[in-house]
Amino acid sequence: MASTPRSHRSLDGLVLSPVADQAPGQVGTRTRFTYHEEDGRIWAEYAGGDVVRGHLVGTRAGDRLDFRYVQLKHDGSTSSGHCVSTVVELPDGRVRLEESWAWESQEGSGTSVVEQLPS
Template sequence: MAGSLDGVVLVPVADQAPGQVGTRTRFTYHERDGHIWAEYAGGDVVRGHLVGTRQGDRIDFRYVQLKTDGRTASGHCVSTVAELPDGRLRLEESWEWESQEGSGTSVVEQPLS
C-alpha cells in the first residue's frame, strides 16, 4: 500500500474543462483510520471539499465545490493511490458529476519540491 495522504498537497498534472479543477488548483489531503478528506481551491474553484474512505490503495469519495461564477457542483470519484519512483504520491482518478452532466479521468500528484 502506498504511503499516507495525511498532510499531503496534490496538484492536477493537466487542466480540465473550464469551470473545473486545473493546474492552479491545490488539494490538501488528510487521512485517519481509513477516512479521507481534503480542502481545495485555485483556478476556477473558489473552495472545494471532498470526503470519503480509503481501503488499501483505493479511495472512494464525494466532492462539492463553489466555482468563480458562483455556481456549485458535486460529484463522485474513485481513485487509485500510487507511489512514483521518486517517492511522491499520485492519484489516478475516475470521476463523475452528480449535479450536472459529465465524467472523465484525471491525475493529481505531489509537486516537485
C-alpha cells in the same frame, strides 16, 4: 515464504495538483488539494483556478479512495460528484492519484491525474 502486507503511504498533509487542465471552469493545474487521512477516512480542501473552495470526503481501503466532492466556483455556481482513485507511488517517492470521476449535479464524467507537489 509468507509475504508481509504492504504498508500504504498516508496521504495526511500531502498537497497535490492536477497534471493537466480539465474542461474550462473545472479544477486545473492551478488547483491545490490538501489531503488528510485518519483510520481509513480521507478528506481534503481544495481551491485555485476557477474553484473558490472545494471539499472532498470519503474512505480509503488499501490503495483505493472512494469519495464525494463539492465545490464553489468564482461565478457563484456549485457542483458535486463522485470519484474513485488509485494511489500510486512514483519512482521519486511522491504520490499520484489516478482518478475516475462523475458529476452528480450535472452531466459529465472523465479521468484525471493529480500528483504530490515536490517539496
